[in-house]
Amino acid sequence: MNSSHYQLSTFHCQLKTMSTTESSSLYNDLEKMPLSELLAGINNEDKKVAYAVEEAVPQIEKLVEGIVARMKQGGRLFYIGAGTSGRLGVVDASECPPTYGVPPEWVIGIMAGGDAAIRKSKEFAEDDPEQAWQDLQEYNIDEKDTLIGIAASGTTPYVIGGVKIARENGILTGCITCNLETPLAAAAEVPIEVVVGPEFVTGSTRMKAGTAQKLVLNMISTSTMIGLGRVKGNRMVDMQLSNNKLVDRGERMIMSELEIDREQAKQLLEEHGSVRKAVEEYRKQ
Secondary structure, eight states: OOHHHHHHHHHHHHTTTSOGGGSOOSOOOGGGSOHHHHHHHHHHHHTTHHHHHHHTHHHHHHHHHHHHHHHTTTOOEEEEEOHHHHHHHHHHHHHHHHHHOOOTTSEEEEETTOGGGGTSOOTTGGGOTTHHHHHHHTTTOOTTSEEEEEOSSSOOHHHHHHHHHHHHTTOEEEEEESSSSOHHHHHOSEEEEOOOOSOSSTTOTTTHHHHHHHHHHHHHHHHHHHHTTOOBTTBOTTOOOOSHHHHHHHHHHHHHHHTOOHHHHHHHHHHHSSHHHHHHHHHHO
């Protein structure tokens, strides 16, 4: 076992009963450190994140299996969160349509305080345990859907309340938190706990905790889209051709798949509007 992995596992055991996201940094006198030491310290802490995520893979797998099964029946995936956690959910949801060519209503990110809070924090928005469920009602969430609550602390009332009520209403619920044995994990059917240890700056969960949440969200949305058939081989064949870079990528994908020249690929892409359709129609000839 890698030494960093061993240290992190030991850390989990030692701090199981306390909030690691609020525990004191392993570094002190940051303002006195040379810049090189600051950067090295941040980087050393970041190295621990992937090992913490690795320990959560079985729970991530269980949750994705449930998501895919429901989405194949017409269900949707919802994220709820506040602050950094909420923003990460919104980002992940917003990237699914251009990356995989899916409708925006397939994956929906909801943030405490509404869309305005994405850029500017809204005071006390995360403290209402009823508001998330009210926000979800605008989308007519039901038992075909999945709700994932994201909160580094695992104690955010907005997220806990939304997950708890959703589960009571027969909706598959998961969560992503960076502490063990939290109220949020207790509320969720499939909790994902990624304990990365103290932050470099004490309590600054936009750092390691935020990185861990982003990695887990990447895994969830990517594996879900693959499970729904939105990737062929290793390529985003349904991506939206929304800029010149992506058009160029699409042309190259068609050239490689069909072994044709650039001009033919360009014509096919212009005619059919997506890599998948271009390849399928060409092969019908």
